[in-house]
Amino acid sequence: MLPLIYLIGSVTFIIGLKMLSNPATARKGNAIAAGGMTLAILGTIFLYRHHGQGLHNYGWIMAGLLIGGVVGLVSARRVKMTAMPEMVSLFNGMGGACAALISIVEFEYMTAVIFTGAPVRMQLVIILAGMVIGAVSFAGSVIAWGKLNGRIKDISFKGQHIFNLVILAVILLLAVVVTAALPAVTVILFVVILLLSLLYGICFVLPIGGADMPVVISLLNSFTGVAAACGGFLYNNPVMLTGGILVGSAGTILTILMCKAMNRSLKNVLIGSFGSPKAAGGSREQGAYKEITLSDTAVIMAYARKVMIVPGYGLAVAQAQHACHELETLLEARGVEVKYAIHPVAGRMPGHMNVLLAEADVPYEKLLEMEQANGQFNTTDVVLVLGANDVVNPAAKTDPASPIYGMPILDVENARSVIVNKRSMKPGYAGIENDLFFQPKTSMLFGDAKQVLQQLVAEIVNSL
Structure with a gap:
């Protein structure tokens, strides 16, 4: 029964995304996709079985759903249209944080048991990818939220882009080291990668000017989708995988379209500081x-x-x-x-x-x-x-x-x-x-x- 529910949920995501392409059907498409997500969540809670056992801690699960649902509903109803971009950015950041937390939990479980072999090494790669991308999306989205509501100003310094590239290179290098260290995985290195990913997300968005915010938001949205897809791989969950892939690919396509509308390459957006005070030249x-x-x-x-x-x-x-x-x-x-x-x-x-x-x-x-x-x-x-x-x-x-x-x-x-x-x-x-x-x-x-x-x-x- 659960695989059928996941299939229905995946189909509703596809249909909903298709309907979002037309303003006349966008609201209905959003409702259809939300209905599929609700069905998938309820199916997972009540029908999931692992070694013949279902989920535990139903009280915590229901409390989390209730609190999150109330906060989301109230926030969405009270938000002004002028604040909609920053709310989208903040909610997107929460998605990235969830994906990163999934990877952290799975890494903790992995280090508690002795694992060996190529399949587990690939699982560790997915864990690291989900954690890094999710952390970058979370930190970057929070900075974008602050820049959109005026709490954070554009901050740049000489050699900042080189500094960002160095951070990214260190993250990738440490990820290779951690993967190669199986089964003796170093928890400290994993924590360092997490912290560096958060730092990179902050430094990645800080110098980007306000005129480029549409591109940044769509790019970070695609990051969250990819991170969620990594979670789908980890849990062998088709609806989570489908949703993540759809969000990631749609966000990427939208980013390309935004760059085309500005006649700029993505590289130019990320390193050009368009919209910053320097642009006044x-x-x-x-x-x-x-x-x-x-x-x-x-x-x-x-x-x-x-x-x-x-x-x-x-x-x-x-x-x-x-x-x-x-x-x-x-x-x-x-x-x-x-x-x-x-x-x-x-x-x-x-x-x-x-x-x-x-x-x-x-x-x-x-x-x-x-x-x-x-x-x-x-x-x-x-x-x-x-x-x-x-x-x-x-x-x-x-x-x-x-x-x-x-x-x-x-x-x-x-x-x-x-x-x-x-x-x-x-x-x-x-x-x-x-x-x-x-x-x-x-x-x-x-x-x-x-x-x-x-x-x-x-x-x-x-x-x-």
């Missing part, structure tokens, strides 16, 4: 910018034929997605066509803007990917940029000295007019000025995105 003096009033903005948008809205992190910070949807509905009632242009790396995690707008019940068909949106800007009357910066910066195409040069962007400058809502003229996470703000067809509308949109809606309703 590509900035240069600009001319004057012009401001626009709320009333003028209301007139321009109300009498346009087509409006494109470009959401960015500023929209998330202001929690302005509902006000944005209200503006969209109001404009459409006046016969204006409204679409949203979504850049793949807008926000702080992959799909951040899609999730944000879905919460406000914005129809999925109104969300255009970068390629689709770029093909429609030349027929757009007004582009309203809400808190986006680097993803609309023409310097990515025109300034070879810019750190974002070569990064695919939304070609908003092709529209007839561009209105940019920002709190101030401060640069984005790449640390450079935005050439778009100083172009003749661009007007700046300063203020909190939510307040500005609410005032804009009121202006359209009362004055037109």
